[in-house]
Amino acid sequence: MRIGIVCPYSFDVPGGVQFHVRDLAEHFLGQGHHACVLAPADNDTPLPGYVESVGRTMPVRYNGSVARLNFGPVTAARVGRWLERGEFDVIHLHEPVTPSISVLALWAAEGPIVATFHTSNLRSRAMQAAYPLLRPSLEKIAGRIAVSEDARRTVTTHVGGDAVVIPNGVNVDRFASATPRPQWQGTDGAPTIAFLGRIDEPRKGLPVLAAAMPQVLSKYPSARLLVVGPGDAETARERMRPEVAAASEFLGAVSDEDKAALLASVDLYVAPHTGGESFGIVLVEAMSAGAPVVASDLPAFLRVLDGGRAGATFRSEDAEALAAQIVRLAADPVARAALSEAGRRRARVFDWSVVAEEVMAVYETVTHGADRVRPDGADTRWTRLLRGRVRGGDD
């Protein structure tokens, strides 16, 4: 099958959607399909062979945060040419309601179109204002996918209709085969606890964990907190109580291999997020690596943890409850081993091999008896005119 994937966010910076697109494309290529990704990127960013760049992005304030996107007639013309050249059986757009190449591709294409909705916190105001404009092109989407139940709710309330839930995939084997490193392994009486996420973003929950640590340290004075993630370590340290700061090691942003090894080594992985999470991919990564998981009871996390069977949970933002869970598990190696085992089994459900098979089922359903994707016939004259003019100034 010839698959065209459109990623709205720039490949210059790492991000959830970009990783999703990359892993999906690589999985299909590995299966012998033809997969091609269209994404923004700077000219000097090294790109895998299957990614085609539509040029550099501009920072745009949209939906409450600054996103790096690109749009405008030159970009639209490039998207149109990509569609024409690609002769795709299906195109798969990600985040089709961002002002980006995804919406441009949706506008320009006709034929089997699949769209994946990632976000769970779409602001309704922007949507409602742009609705009459977007509606007719949203009608072209033959198969809608949401990466989580929360993202699906966003689709049903803001876009209308329904979506099938196909979660994010994780390369389970990459984490499962990681070898533990002694410097991150705990000992009896000196457990190691891992935190992953931006340290200066409160909703990732580092303050909650920091508030729980004094109780843990009073029981296990040599417990160590390993903090992984970008952000200013000094500021975070200053906000902690002195004994907690002393027990914490800030590792900064680490490579994928280091992250896997860390998760394979630690005694506990804590996800104290306070909200805004639609899926919790890091939980699946931790479970794959065999780290026993303690997570806040966000709906998205409960679903990933199979209702709490694959990981321990505590009431969100309740530092006391978190401390109690940590202390309980630190004292009980049997319970930790059971959680680790349950987590490893649960993680398989989110492996790319399973997830990509479901995405392929969506492609097969929407391409059944359908023609190839082609540039929209209704406005060819306009696009031709535009393309002709832009090509003159562009190339």
Place this chain on the structure above:
Amino acid sequence: MDALTWWVAVIAALMAAAWYLSYNAARLDRLHARVEGSLSALDAQLVRRAEATLELANSGSLDPASALILAGAASESLEAHDERAGYQRPGDDLLEGQLFSGREVAESDLTQALQIALTAPVVEQLHDDPGLAGGPALARVRAAALRVQLARRFHNDAVKDVQRVRRKAVVRWFRLAGHAEMPQTIEFDDELPAAVGD
């Protein structure tokens, strides 16, 4: 304003109205095509599901009682499909006359038969014993049942889009939908047996 300006204004307004009508007609046409496509995809996957179920029933890997239940439900589903196909001549509009009607019961029955027959121990045995002929058939049942769910959901999405656009005043007043019947959503039980789902 002189007469010429008036004429120009009237012609411009007429052209805008014509463009708007043809735009909406094209939009509706595309939506109708999407509904037809999703209906034919659903139809194909239902046939595939019934055929795979028959294959599983006849594989000899199930106990005879379960096999009978599955074979019965699967052939009902195939019969309902053939009956429908009998009315239809090649080239007929799939939407014409809502030809899906009546098949919901047969398809729900097949879903329930699969749920009764494919219990966790049965599925485990089919998975673990590569000597059983039912293993590959079960995989085909699973694949088809998953695609039935997708196709029905996508179809109902498309139907809702058509219904919404056809409620628009401009579509009703100018009869942009022509003689095409209003498509209806298709409701039946398509849940995968719990043991097969994971």
